Amino acid sequence: MMDYYDYILGLIPVTMGGIAALLSAVGFGVSMAVPAGALAALPLVAHALFVRAPVAEEPEPTTTTQRQTGHTSTAD
Template sequence: MTGYHDYVLGLIPAALLGVTAVLAMGGLSVQAAVPVGGGVSALLIAHAMFVRGPTTATPAEGAVRTETATASPPNAD
């Protein structure tokens, strides 16, 4: 099942190459178009990391914990 971060991984090179190509064909020099495409890719990466960052799975309500904070350490003897 593909998720948001899978799509972002596909959009990073597509944005870099696509934005660069569109700007270069639109009359901007390649030396100026590449940083703009790189900036768009960097914004995608930043959004995926900081705005919709990966999360860890949380235990469901009512799930039984096998270890508690007050449990004694195992006896090595």
């Protein structure tokens, strides 16, 4: 199943290459078109890193008894 980061990793080179190819076709030099494409892809990278940061979900805390036996103990 595709999620947010799969789309972002696909859009970064598409954006960079597409903008660079478009500007190059219009008449800009490659030395100007490639940095412009990279500048256009920069917001995608920044959003993926800082707005929707890839953080792991924290596991639920368990007590020592739960880790050893797999269940909680009850007082007798």
